[in-house]
Amino acid sequence: MASSDKQTSPKPPPSPSPLRNSKFCQSNMRILISGGAGFIGSHLVDKLMENEKNEVIVADNYFTGSKDNLKKWIGHPRFELIRHDVTEPLLIEVDQIYHLACPASPIFYKYNPVKTIKTNVIGTLNMLGLAKRVGARILLTSTSEVYGDPLIHPQPESYWGNVNPIGVRSCYDEGKRVAETLMFDYHRQHGIEIRIARIFNTYGPRMNIDDGRVVSNFIAQALRGEALTVQKPGTQTRSFCYVSDMVDGLMRLMEGDDTGPINIGNPGEFTMVELAETVKELINPSIEIKMVENTPDDPRQRKPDITKAKEVLGWEPKVKLREGLPLMEEDFRLRLGVPKN
């Protein structure tokens, strides 16, 4: 049962902590973003800070994120940055929590799998505990990886997935599945207001240059004059969402009435060979494409069914892959010091 329609809350939400009202100046909403120093989180900070009624607090341990992503906000009176690991409790007073903290690139989440699963399980428990204490609404950034190597295509939210529970990716995909379970248990048992986004592959400026994910790898390789590394067989597909569309979807979900889970992603589907050819054509036509070994349990196909996001959030992505790649190229050129000829 995936839809909120059937998930009625047996308890009213807890009453807000009185300390929540001690806001800065005219602000009326204090928002925590765990993992806000990362790629998606820092774009979300930019968007939320545009509203003068928001105070934003970021809690991040900088494992894959960086203060650099937030440098324009450091020192701003409506902004606070805390070095904090979500596997430890956090005692602050907030109205909303966007819970993003978790490494997202397979290379990084597999680097210390025990820490990844602790981040997903203990980290989400701590964020839910905070939401419960102060009566905050909480949004979890879950993932298309909860569908595993999907046997249904495209993937609707009602699909329960095909996940290897003992594989090398399970610290992340099973971790996120438990995080979703915890969200719904806190909702049913304690009346917490929850929102769950199932994010599909997202790309854009500010991704770590050596992040290891496919779009950042290909753009960095094309700019450095290195061959594009397509992992075999190259026919596996992904659907890539530009980061501004993603942030818009997350904020609509937070502000709306539906608990989710809701898929947020761009249904444009590409094989990895097609992606490499597009990057080659747009950025460096003289570059080679080479086939390299893949990693275990790599999903063979992935494409979101976004019917629910359209109906419930009035959301659909606007930026096509061919429009988003040049925007990311510009950012990577600046950071790598490779000017356009």
Ligand SMILES: NC(=O)c1ccc[n+]([C@@H]2O[C@H](COP(=O)([O-])OP(=O)(O)OC[C@H]3O[C@@H](n4cnc5c(N)ncnc54)[C@H](O)[C@@H]3O)[C@@H](O)[C@H]2O)c1
């Ligand atoms: N980008 C995508 O394609 C994608 C797809 C599906 C889901 N998501 C989810 O969206 C969220 C953000 O992804 P992203 O692409 O911005 O990744 P990212 O790695 O750039 O950002 C994650 C942030 O979380 C922080 N973090 C990690 N572990 C932490 C911990 N224990 N305590 C505190 N902070 C911690 C990192 O330092 C980083 O700033 C993640 O939850 C990820 O699972 C992303």
Ligand SMILES: O=c1ccn([C@@H]2O[C@H](COP(=O)(O)OP(=O)(O)O[C@H]3OC[C@@H](O)[C@H](O)[C@H]3O)[C@@H](O)[C@H]2O)c(=O)[nH]1
């Ligand atoms: O250099 C590369 C890197 C990756 N790939 C391929 O590109 C595809 C996508 O790989 P990525 O590492 O970018 O990301 P994945 O789709 O495997 O996982 C992502 O899924 C959704 C999110 O939760 C996470 O951001 C991430 O786990 C895979 O098929 C992979 O084999 C390449 O062909 N070449």
